[in-house]
Each structure stands twice: as structure tokens, then as C-alpha cells.
Amino acid sequence: MDSRSAVMSVIAIKPQSMGELLNRLPFASSTIYEAVRNLEEKNLLRREDELILVADGFKAKKIADIHILSLSHGIDPEFILKESTLSIWKTLEVERGYKDVKDLTGYSLVTVKNIISRLVEIGLVIFMRKKPVIAVRKDDHPINKELQMLLSREENGETYHYPGTIPFKEEFVTPDELQKILFDKIGEGISVKNTGFLVKSGKGTVSILESTDKVPSLEELFLKKLLTTEGIEDLCIKILKTGEMDHDYLLKLSVEKKMVSIVGCYLNILNDIDEEIISDEVIEKFHGSSSGEKRRIFLKQERSFGKSGWENKYEKKWNVDIYLDLDAIKHGVRSA
Amino acid sequence: MIGGWAVRAQLGDEHYRYTLDVDGVADKREISEIREALEGYGFVANHLEWGIQFLKKYEPNVPVPEALREEVEKIQIRIEISEPMIKEHSTPHFFEFRLTDFEIKGISYHDGREEAMVKVPPIEHMAAVKLGLPVDYKNNHDAAMLLQKSDLTMVIKAILVNDDWKEMVLRRMPKLKGRISQSGQLENTLALAAGLNIKEHVRRLDIIEKALKK
Numbered sequence: 001m002d003s004r005s006a007v008m009s010v011i012a013i014k015p016q017s018m019g020e021l022l023n024r025l026p027f028a029s030s031t032i033y034e035a036v037r038n039l040e041e042k043n044l045l046r047r048e049d050e051l052i053l054v055a056d057g058f059k060a061k062k063i064a065d066i067h068i069l070s071l072s073h074g075i076d077p078e079f080i081l082k083e084s085t086l087s088i089w090k091t092l093e094v095e096r097g098y099k100d101v102k103d104l105t106g107y108s109l110v111t112v113k114n115i116i117s118r119l120v121e122i123g124l125v126i127f128m129r130k131k132p133v134i135a136v137r138k139d140d141h142p143i144n145k146e147l148q149m150l151l152s153r154e155e156n157g158e159t160y161h162y163p164g165t166i167p168f169k170e171e172f173v174t175p176d177e178l179q180k181i182l183f184d185k186i187g188e189g190i191s192v193k194n195t196g197f198l199v200k201s202g203k204g205t206v207s208i209l210e211s212t213d214k215v216p217s218l219e220e221l222f223l224k225k226l227l228t229t230e231g232i233e234d235l236c237i238k239i240l241k242t243g244e245m246d247h248d249y250l251l252k253l254s255v256e257k258k259m260v261s262i263v264g265c266y267l268n269i270l271n272d273i274d275e276e277i278i279s280d281e282v283i284e285k286f287h288g289s290s291s292g293e294k295r296r297i298f299l300k301q302e303r304s305f306g307k308s309g310w311e312n313k314y315e316k317k318w319n320v321d322i323y324l325d326l327d328a329i330k331h332g333v334r335s336a
Numbered sequence: 337m338i339g340g341w342a343v344r345a346q347l348g349d350e351h352y353r354y355t356l357d358v359d360g361v362a363d364k365r366e367i368s369e370i371r372e373a374l375e376g377y378g379f380v381a382n383h384l385e386w387g388i389q390f391l392k393k394y395e396p397n398v399p400v401p402e403a404l405r406e407e408v409e410k411i412q413i414r415i416e417i418s419e420p421m422i423k424e425h426s427t428p429h430f431f432e433f434r435l436t437d438f439e440i441k442g443i444s445y446h447d448g449r450e451e452a453m454v455k456v457p458p459i460e461h462m463a464a465v466k467l468g469l470p471v472d473y474k475n476n477h478d479a480a481m482l483l484q485k486s487d488l489t490m491v492i493k494a495i496l497v498n499d500d501w502k503e504m505v506l507r508r509m510p511k512l513k514g515r516i517s518q519s520g521q522l523e524n525t526l527a528l529a530a531g532l533n534i535k536e537h538v539r540r541l542d543i544i545e546k547a548l549k550k
Binding site: 189191194198200206208228229230233234301304305325327328330331332335 | 471473515
């Protein structure tokens with residue numbers, strides 16, 4: 001293990017003073033000073049008073065975790081986190097032969113063979129075939145899982161920019177990406193939907209993060225938002241006004257989710273406010289597919305505020321129990 | 337200036353929300369002069385039932401990151417000017433701004449070095465209007481943030497001197513209180529993020545409601 005990995009491993013386990021590092025690590029003082037300086041420059045370590053600690057942020061935290069995990073599996077973290085190892089490791093997401101990996105990474109055949117053999121030895125990669133060699137990553141290995149999170153690309157998440165202005169940023173992200181954002185943006189205003197977790201920034205807007213297996217399509221987003229007051233009164237209207245929604249796909253999804261009556265009813269209300277938002281034809285299609293659905297409350301969270309008297313016509317037509325704020329919807333249509 | 341920008345002018349960063357559309361009110365006799373001026377800046381005027389809406393494509397004069405360019409392309413500047421009377425949809429209720437009763441406030445440019453000075457209604461008048469408007473999350477948030485900085489007696493007075501605006505405010509009260517207190521509701525998250533003491537806010541709404549019901 002080189003001096004940098006040794007320093008990172010010790011600090012990952014417990015913050016230390018420079019004096020302690022110099023005393024306890026088997027390297028020359030100048031080598032340890034150099035290793036600490038290098039890790040600070042890479043934002044992996046930081047100093048607080050006399051102590052050296054793991055720096056803030058997702059990358060530093062994850063690299064520290066990988067150091068501890070590697071040691072506990074009897075593996076040298078220096079080898080795992082070397083650029084050449086990581087490049088080759090990345091290509092083995094699918095089954096590949098030596099030549100294939102050489103072409104993809106640009107490393108010599110000797111380097112490729114050595115690194116893959118070592119990865120097989122430590123259990124991160126398995127040979128699917130020996131002659132010719134075909135190797136692939138062992139995805140259930142805990143170190144592979146950590147490396148995947150470290151290297152997962154940022155475009156997993158999606159921020160929705162609605163036309164007009166929204167006073168908050170809303171992101172639908174995978175659990176891995178969400179963890180990354182939590183570490184990297186903990187200094188900003190962050191809220192994780194459905195958990196009650198909220199960190200204030202002191203000023204400015206808040207990012208509302210929603211954990212999801214996959215980024216929703218525009219139609220899926222519309223259906224998600226239709227179960228919220230801000231969706232009904234603002235965001236869904238803005239989505240409709242983009243003109244980018246596929247109404248047939250929306251109907252298909254609504255049938256699957258047993259939401260045809262609710263969606264049809266909502267579109268009907270909007271059409272009565274401003275017929276340019278949605279055509280009669282689309283509403284008729286929804287009406288034709290709505291029979292047989294169980295009567296639902298639309299919206300549950302507004303039920304305690306009661307009804308206002310305008311709902312009857314829509315409730316009869318769509319078999320829906322309506323608790324919506326028509327004034328707020330009209331206001332949303334005007335300002336969308 | 338009224339609406340979101342006026343709230344921004346009154347509260348600065350403590351507003352905790354951004355806005356793009358500009359809403360203004362003016363004397364009826366001055367509206368055609370404003371129209372000519374804005375058309376001179378390239379805005380297209382649409383005459384609507386409640387006033388004039390001016391639209392113009394946003395052309396940024398600061399560098400825009402490549403990743404945002406497509407989104408920025410879609411932005412339109414929208415300025416809406418009406419006479420100083422806020423009417424509520426399908427009701428006879430209205431709130432009238434007195435054009436002689438204003439404060440001059442600054443809105444910082446994005447670089448924070450300069451300010452645009454604007455005329456805005458007193459903070460209590462703005463809170464009074466917001467309390468009677470439909471309770472969407474933006475109005476609810478604005479009302480809460482304005483009310484924090486307002487003299488309650490003056491808010492109540494502003495509601496009472498305006499026709500029967502109190503009917504609108506009383507109608508909105510259950511939702512103003514309920515939505516902001518409901519965990520998981522967007523305005524609850526926005527209020528907590530802005531550091532609002534929700535219990536104290538609801539207590540202030542109770543005081544206003546009690547005074548209006550007298």
C-alpha cells in the first residue's frame with residue numbers, strides 16, 4: 001500500500017493529528033506530509049483545528065468507505081482505486097475478452113491481463129470462460145456496489161423545468177444519486193419527499209428530492225402531480241400547456257393505474273375554464289374508458305375543507321367525490 | 337408593482353421564492369402610455385378582460401450555461417398591467433390599491449451590485465390582498481412571509497376598508513391555516529425551509545379571523 005492509501009485508510013477509520021500520522025505510519029515524514037497535501041488538494045481530506053479528517057461531500061465519503069471495506073476484505077485499496085484498475089473494471093459491466101477491454105481502455109494487453117487476473121483473485125470479477133478468456137464483474141460483491149455508486153454518472157437524475165417559474169427545484173433521482181446529492185449539497189436547502197427530512201439553507205430556495213426507481217416520463221409525472229394540490233392548481237396545468245404530452249399514452253397509463261375518472265374529470269374542469277388547454281375529443285376518450293372504476297376521492301388531503309357547491313355536475317359525470325379548490329385552479333390557468 | 341416581485345421588493349432574500357412574471361397596477365389614464373413604452377421595448381400587447389398582458393422573448397445579457405440554454409430559450413417575459421383593483425373570479429369582491437399610498441423599495445440585480453427602485457404597496461396592504469386570493473401554494477407562501485413582517489392591526493384595517501374583501505379572507509381562512517400546517521404539503525415544506533414558525537403564523541391568522549368576524 002502506498003503512503004496516500006495508508007493515510008486515507010487511517011483517517012477513514014479515525015481522524016488523526018499530523019503528529020499521530022507521523023508517529024504511527026511506516027513512511028518518512030516528508031512522504032506523509034506530501035500524501036496529506038495531495039489528498040487535501042483532491043478534496044478528500046480536510047483539517048479542523050489540529051485534526052485531519054475526511055473532507056465533506058459524497059466523493060470523499062465514498063472513497064473513505066471503500067478504503068475501510070477493502071481492508072476488511074483483505075484487499076489493497078490502492079490497487080482498486082488506481083486509474084488503470086477502475087478503467088478496466090468499468091468495461092467489465094458486461095462479459096468481455098482481453099482484446100475487447102484493451103481496445104476500449106487503450107491499455108496494453110499485458111496490463112489488461114494482469115489487472116483482470118488480480119480482480120479475479122480478489123473476487124471482484126469472475127471468468128465466464130478460460131479459453132479464450134471472457135470475464136465479467138461480480139455485481140453482488142460489496143466493494144463493486146460501492147465502486148458503482150462512486151462512479152455512477154450524474155445524469156441519472158432529472159430536474160423538471162416547468163415553463164414559467166417555480167419557487168423550488170424538484171428532482172426525481174435514483175437512491176444512489178439521492179445519496180450522492182445528500183452528501184454533496186448538504187450545505188444547501190434540501191428536502192426528501194415523503195420522509196419529513198428537511199435541511200434549511202439560510203436563504204434561497206429548497207431542492208425537493210424524490211427517490212424513484214426510474215425517472216418518470218412527462219405523462220407519469222402528470223399522474224403523480226395530479227394527486228397533489230400544487231399539481232392540480234399549477235404544475236399539471238403547466239405540463240398540459242407545453243403541448244408535449246402524449247394523450248393516448250396518458251390514457252393508457254391512467255387505465256393501468258385506475259385513474260381514468262380522476263384524470264378525465266380534471267381535464268373536463270380545465271376545458272370548462274379554458275377550452276384551449278385540452279380538446280373535447282380527449283375528454284370524450286377518457287369518458288369512454290372510465291366505466292367500471294371504483295368511486296375515488298379527489299383529493300383526499302382536501303377533504304377536510306369540504307365542498308363548495310360547484311362539484312355536482314362533474315361528480316355525476318365522472319363518478320368521483322370531488323374536493324378541489326376551483327378558484328385556485330382558475331388562478332393557475334390564468335397564470336400558467 | 338404588485339404580485340411576486342413586489343413581495344420580493346418588500347422581503348428581499350427572506351421571500352424564499354423566485355418569480356418571473358411582473359404584475360403592476362396603474363391609473364387608467366396612464367395605461368396607454370405604458371403600453372406605448374413597453375411596445376417600444378419590443379413587447380407585444382394582448383388586451384384582456386382585466387387589463388393588458390405584455391409578452392417578449394427573454395434574451396439574457398449574461399452568459400447562460402450550455403446545459404440550461406434550451407430551457408432559457410423557452411422563457412418569455414410577461415408583464416401584466418391593470419387598473420388598481422384586484423377582482424376575484426366570479427364574485428363581486430375586490431381589493432383596491434391606492435396609487436398614492438406606496439413605498440419605494442429596491443430589487444437587487446443578480447450580481448447584487450445594483451438595485452432597481454420600484455413603487456410597491458405598503459407590506460400590510462400586500463398581505464391583506466394575498467389573504468383573500470385563492471390559496472395556491474404561492475399565494476399561501478407569500479401571505480405567510482408578508483404577515484411575519486406586518487403590523488396585524490394595519491392588515492385587518494386594510495382588509496376592512498376594502499369593500500367586502502373580508503368575505504374573501506374569511507372564505508380562505510381554513511385553507512390558509514390547514515394547508516400550511518399539513519405535513520408533506522408543499523407550502524408546509526416551503527414554510528419550514530424559510531424558517532417560518534407555523535404555530536405562530538396560525539395564531540396570527542386566528543387573530544385576523546377573530547377581528548374580521550366581529
